[in-house]
Every structure is written in structure tokens, then in C-alpha cells.
Amino acid sequence: MTETLLDRHRDRLDAAVAACASRAYFSAFDESPSPRVYGESAAADGKAAFEAWLGREFPLTTPGAVGGVSTERSPFGFDLDVSYPRAVDVDALVSAASAGMRAWRDAGPDGRTGVCLEILSQLHTRIFELANAVQHTSGQAFVMAFQAGGAHALDRALEAIAYAWTEMTRTPATALWEKPGRGEPLRMEKTFTVVPRGVALVIGCNTFPTWNSWPGLFASLVTGNPVVVKPHPAAVLPLAITVQVCQQVLSEAGFDPNLVTLAAEEADDHLAATLAVRPEVRLIDFTGGNAFGDWLEEHARQAVVFTEKAGVNTVVIDSTSDFAAMCQNLAFSFSLYSGQMCTAPQNVYLPAAGVSTEDGVKSPAEVAAGIDAALGRLLGDDARAVELLGGIVSDDVLARLDAASARGDVLVASRTVTHPAYDAATVRTPTLLRLTAEDSDVYEAECFGPVAYLIETGGTEESIALFRDTVQAHGAMTAAVYSTSDDVVADMREAALDAGVALSENLLGGVFVNQSAAYSDFHGTGANPAANASYTDGAYVASRFRVVQSRRHV
């Protein structure tokens, strides 16, 4: 049965493995929500499937659960009112999670990989339902929720499975060892078995409930570990659907459905902290703020902890050959999902004396005006604006945005946008503030949300130095440079290697610094304080299992 599942998805696995090795473009899940791709009724059916959950008890059983929780409100202005089992008895949950571990281990790498690939294709059949669930928990606009929360999340999950499968199968299941000697050679048959580490905990975030949770979930599951999924209280539904699909496929394949469980909580239950220090929990994947991420790294000593936290993403502007395209590209990056991305740029360093362009030197004020104009083109029409901005995910983000204007001269003010379809939606355009190199107390901290800083420096050399120092100290997920000088780009590359952050150079077209492509772009490096892991490299999967051998003479 499980062997058949691997056969069924073998081409997809092989293509993903090949793409990870070549880093060339690949996608196994179409990112276009067009009816031509997914069929005429797919969008409406998915929306209906999502709406059918509203106001209902989600049909999942969580071992040790007592009562229910209903904690989700759409940033577009309505309560989801879906209720989920409230995980209370952690002993019962962890022991139920562990119960099916041996049979799952004995399924072997191919068996588990087949099951996980089948889960991905079942999730794919519910991509429109998932997109609606992501939209109304994260606040992402629909198309972004479909792409980042659906197709791209599936690609990141497949990437993690491909890496784990490669890692598990690099050691053969059996080997013949024959050592030549004086007389008869010594002959031994050896057996190598992949064994799990223990229970895995995945701690989801509010902004990217699937994209940031699936890589860890599937990397741990495919390597043999049961997974307890602890969603953010404001973004449960996308992961409830995920767990439902995992359990259905596991059951159909003859495995214990509790190998994947949903651990929902009230916001103040501190369930993640309780689970994270359980001796049975040996793997933790976390996406979220530095405070709890650092706490996990400090206290969950019995587990291998993979964290993606916060940082200050940086752009260094030295010069450009296309001023308008640069402003347009940056304006898009500030606007996309209202800058509520761990990859969105925040600190833009440029010389106070201005940047040279194809149209002469532009002063910081002129650069700000150029970005403002580009924002106007992108966001001037509310109906189009909301499809790029989406909604503000939380009151915290709104409060940070409101407080930001006090921190510097406002170059571009944030504007409240009225959503044509959801009048109670919370939608804001990004603000751009003027700072100088002296304002390190402001720009050295992440201000998650639609806030960016235009920071005037003594020159590009100082800009690069500030970039290097700030990222080494406070971390970053992304960096970008605009320069027509090969020397400046080379210096920036060197600084990015020192700071351990991915660099995008002179983005003037349809690629944006906050986007990373599965199989080709690593998301996070593990080399600066913003994250201790990367989607996806060998280090992300290799320590999720162990190999135990036996040997005998033949």
C-alpha cells in the first residue's frame, strides 16, 4: 500500500530532488488560481468549503482535549467562530502521539515518503479552501494566500520531503562488507535502519500558518517522528485542515492517525512552552518572535530546536540605472501584505548626498518622492490596493504603525484603505520615515508591519558597514543592493557573506526581495540571529533521525 504511494508520486519526488541539486526553477503545484488550471468551479467550491466551517466545531479529536476553543477573527472583519478541541492533558496527548511511532518507523523511508507525498496531493485538492482559510487568518489577500499559503507552501513541503528522503536513503538498507585477509576474507552483512528522534512539535505563526509550518511538519514526519501541531490561536483553521488531511491519509495507509495531532489552545494557555520542555519532545520547529524563540533555544535542551525569528531586512541604495523601476520594485516590496513578512525590507540606507541615476543625482527627498509616486500607482485605487496589501493581521501591528510616525520625519504617510468587499477590514498602506545613521536606537529593532526607514548615511561605505554590523547583531532574512558599480556590488556581497544573509542585487523587474523560490532560494541561512535554520538544507533534515545498524557474519 505505502509502496504504491511512492510509486504514484515517484516522478514528482525525483523532479524535486533534481531541482534541489540544480537550484533551477521548479514547481510541482501551479501557482495560478485560474479556472483554466484548476477548473471552473474550483474557486467557488473552495470558498464554499471554507465558509461551511464557519460557526462549527471542526471535526478533529485531539487526545487529552477538554472542551473547545474558538480564537480566530478575520483581519477582513468577522469572527470565524470555528471551534477546535482544547489540548489540556499533555500526558495523554504525548502518549497518543507516540503510540504509532514504531509502525511508522518500520514503514521505512520509502513507505513514509509515499504517505507524505500523498498527503501533499490531497492538500493540493483543497488548495482553494486552504487559501480562504489562510486569507481569513493571516490577512493575506486571496491571490497571495493561494500562492504563498497554497502552491508555494506545498512546494516548500515537497522540498523538505525531498531533502529528507535523500538524506535517509544515502545509507543503504543493507550492505555486504568483505575485508580481504591472509586466508578467507572476513564477510559481514550489515543492516541500517532509520530511527526517529521522538515526538516533534511544530509551533505555527499567524502570518504564514502553512508556508512556515509545513516544512518542519513534513521534515519531521517523513523521518519517522510523530508531530504535534500547535497553531497560533489566531490562525488555527489552515493547520486544522492540514492535520485532518494528514490523519485521513495516515489512516487509509494503515497507520495511527495520531501520528499528526492538532494542539489548539486559548491565547494564554502557554501550551507551546509546556510541550517544548517535555522529555518526549525531541524536535521543535518554531516561527515567530525573538523572545519565545530565544526562550526555546535556551530551555528546550532535550530537543533539537529550529527557529525562524525576526530581523532587520536591509536595502543599500548606492546608484541605479533605472530610477523608476527601482522605486517601483521597492514600493511593491513595502506594500505586499502590508510588509507583514519576515522577508520584507525595513532599513533602506542611502547617501545623504544622494544616489546617482540615469537621470542625474537624486537626493534622499527625491528618492522618497519616487517611492511615494510608485506607491501611488500601486495603491491609488482602493479596489486594487487591497489585493496587494491584504489586511493588518493584529492590533499589535496596527499599534506599531500608529506609534511609528513619532520616530522620524514622515516621508510617506500611511493611509487607511476601505475594502470594497469587507467594510470592517483593517487595511493600511505603508509609511516611510526619514532617519539618519545616528538613529540606531530606532532602525536596529524590527518594526514588523507596514513601516520602512529611509536612513541617510555619510556614503555607501558607511551604508554597507551599518548593514554588516546591524545584521550581525540583530539578524536579517533578506538584504538587497542597488548599484551600477561592480566594486560596490562586490563589497556588498562580501558584507552579506560576513553578515550571513541572502543578497538580492539590482531588482528592477518582476522579482522582489521578499520572495524566495522553493528548490532554488534558501529561506534563512542559520548564519545570523534571525534564524538558526534554513528552508531547506541538509542541516534542516539530517538531525531529525538517526541510523542504527546491526551486523552479522555471512
Add this chain to the structure above:
Amino acid sequence: MTETLLDRHRDRLDAAVAACASRAYFSAFDESPSPRVYGESAAADGKAAFEAWLGREFPLTTPGAVGGVSTERSPFGFDLDVSYPRAVDVDALVSAASAGMRAWRDAGPDGRTGVCLEILSQLHTRIFELANAVQHTSGQAFVMAFQAGGAHALDRALEAIAYAWTEMTRTPATALWEKPGRGEPLRMEKTFTVVPRGVALVIGCNTFPTWNSWPGLFASLVTGNPVVVKPHPAAVLPLAITVQVCQQVLSEAGFDPNLVTLAAEEADDHLAATLAVRPEVRLIDFTGGNAFGDWLEEHARQAVVFTEKAGVNTVVIDSTSDFAAMCQNLAFSFSLYSGQMCTAPQNVYLPAAGVSTEDGVKSPAEVAAGIDAALGRLLGDDARAVELLGGIVSDDVLARLDAASARGDVLVASRTVTHPAYDAATVRTPTLLRLTAEDSDVYEAECFGPVAYLIETGGTEESIALFRDTVQAHGAMTAAVYSTSDDVVADMREAALDAGVALSENLLGGVFVNQSAAYSDFHGTGANPAANASYTDGAYVASRFRVVQSRRHV
């Protein structure tokens, strides 16, 4: 230059990479000290080279060193009286270690791999000198010192380099990414750079100064990290020679010799603890006792810590088809290097009712008598005995041996052996004590040295349960089973998977449970408390570096 070095050793690298994938027999360094292999004068020249160090200052400069230390005494009964720079100023040491890191990073995976492979072949030219140094620090007999401390250590080092090279090169240095779109495809060129984690610390042990230090040393060095080598005060010379060769090859290749430094200390300097918590130190490899290993895992939070600690290695005897061969095989494993191996068996569980053999049922007393007879054959003649036993490495081991007899009925007593060549050598034969399943306070702790326990149980089922529980709680590097029943072997395999320990089945010939073969046998699993890492798997190398990318339109 460095490119040439990889070309020079390319075949050796490719063969090692292939062997790691097939787990078939491979060795790149001949384990036979025979003149037919190494030349007529090799043995004498190596011994002379070793003796030339005695009473001298070893010619190494360690940044920040003040004065010298001379801390080594041969278990064969004489002081080495070699002096080494005493590492005192840790700031100076760490900053000197870091100075060459960027140039080393820029050499790239192939450049660094070529240098490390050249280091191995230069170490190989000094294998007899190294063997003498290992013999007179660890107390291993010469042939074992030549094999375990020379040829096999070189193979383990090559294995680590092969794994690291595979891991570093699985991501291409550059890639072309082309995403199809409505009009022109999006085209980007991407650059991927392997960057080091930081300074690596290798903490050596007394019994296997090269075999246990080289894998971590070369895994960290080849991935771009400077390495500070902190030898055990009683086993400095083998690592001083190692560092000397590393520095010579690095210099000749145009790199900073301080990329590998020797940090020698007085026994009470606590240098390892000081270095281990330095913020610059990001990788630590440790072999030694549980107390300090656990301390490192607990306190060196800024670093990735790889530990090999202690455990209780176990043999379960159920039945055998060749009683004499079983006793002979066990007796050899107890005697080899006086049981001073992290892989030597300690706990032998067998049914109080006896074990069935080709010659009827043998009671525990008869099994003990059989082992005693085998020990007599192996160790009856002092001149032959010392070549198997070697010397007792430390007074601690001697004290444990003397104290052991009080813990159970002595089935086989330890005997003092007079070394024909070194009359001040400390040589002892192993002792075998009778215990029962009730004596868990004794057999649940490691008694490192020539002490083994014959533990009577209610039957094989209890033996296997005790094995599983003891190893899960206290760890083990090895396990073995003797049984003619397929069911019992299957149960033992299952228990070994649960306990996370490698299993050897029915060893009756020229393979012994305490031996592990590079490229084929994993040493340690990381799946039980005895070690959190394995020589060598992907997890051992993947987190020693990071990949940082840059991208641009083309």
C-alpha cells in the same frame, strides 16, 4: 595550488565517497606495519623520530602562550618530558585562530578539501612516529596504536572529509533560474557560498588521541572553520604532531597556519571550559567522561556540541553453536587494550539456568570457566599478553580495577603482567565478576577499564529487557547478542533499535564487538545517552557550515 592538491588526491576522495554510500569495505591507509608495506626502515625511523622528541620543547608556537607545560608519562613507565606552549591568553589565541578564516572560506570546498587531503597524506608519512606517540600516551600496544591510532584514524578522518565534501558540494556554486511567464521568462543567476560557523574547538581524550579527535578536527576545518585543538594533558604529542603537519601544509598552500592551533595546558587549567563558552567558538567536538560532556551540552549554548561520552556496552548470551569460539571472541574483546575502549563490552547478561550450546547447556559458572580458559590462551604468555593488553592508561583505571573485586564474586581475577621490554609498565589482565539482575547499582554504571560483569538473569527475555532499559537510561556505544534462535536475534534487533545502539550478532571469528570499520560501521548513533553524534553521518557535518546566496537578473 590548492586546486592541484584536490587533483592529486581526487581518486582517494572519490573512493571514500563511494564507500560511504555503499558501506562496503574500504581503506585508504594500509593497517599493516609490515616492512613489505611501509619499507624496511620505516619502523625504526618512526621510533627514532618519536624518541627525538623526548626531553625537548616541541617546535610549535601557540598565540597567547606563556611558558610551557610537560604533562605526559608513558603507561609503559617513563616520562616523555616533551614541553609544549602553555595556552594562557585565550583572547590572543581565539583572535589569531580567526585571522585566516576569510581566506580559508574563499578557498572554497574544493580548495579546502585538497588541503585537508594533503594533510592526511603528510600525516600518513609519519604514521610510525604517530604510532609510537599514541602508544606512549594512551598505553595501547604498538600494533594497535599503529592501526587504531594511525591507519584507522586516517580512514575516519578521510570519511569525515568525504561526508563534508559531499555536503558542501550538493549545492552548486552558481545556478541559472528561469521562471516561465506570460511574456519573457524571469531569469536570474544565483551564487551559493559555503561560509564557516566560526572557531571550532576539539577536545581530545587520553585513550584515542587521534582516532577520536581527527574526525571532528577535519570535519570542522574542511568546512571553513579554524580549529583550536585542546589535547588531554596526558596525550598531547600525537595532536602536537597533528597540528604541526596541519600548519606546515596550510602554510605551503598559502594559508594562515594558525587556522589549526594547539592549546596545551596544565591538568588544572580548565582551558577546555574557558574556551567552550567563548562567543567566537561555534563548534565543539568532545570525547570523554559524562560529567564534562553533559556540562558542555548544558553550558556551551553558543556552539553546536558533538559529544562522545560513556555508556554500558552490553552482551546478551542466549545460546551459541560454537561455545569455544564465543568464549574466545569475548575474551579477546575484554583483553584488547585492557578494555579501555568506549566500545569494550562490560555487561554480559545470561540466564541463570545456563545457555544451550553445541555441547549441551552450560551454566554461568561454565561460561565463566570457558572465558577464563580463553583468556588463559590469549594472555598466558606475558610477552604475547602485553601486545594485546597494552598498558593501564591512568591511576584512575587502576583504582577502579582494584575496587571492582569488592562488588561481586570474582569469577576471573585480574593478574599483573610483567612487560618484557618495559619493566615499569603497568599491565593488568581483565577481571570478570558475577552479578545478578538485582545488582543494578553496580552494572548500570560504566566501570571503564579491564572489568566485565557476568550478570545472571531469569532468562533471555529478562536479559533483553535489562539491555533495553539500561541502554536507554545510561547509553552504550556497542551491543552484542549470541543466539541460535532467529526469534531471539529478532527480539534483540528490535530492542537495539529502541535503545538506539549498534548490534553485533554471533561474532565467532575475526571481528570483535569493540571494532568499527570506517566507511561502513557508524561509531555511535546519537540515539542514546552515550553520544549525541555519530562517526560519520550527514548530521555530523551538515551543521558545521552555512550556505549564503546572492542573486541577480541576467
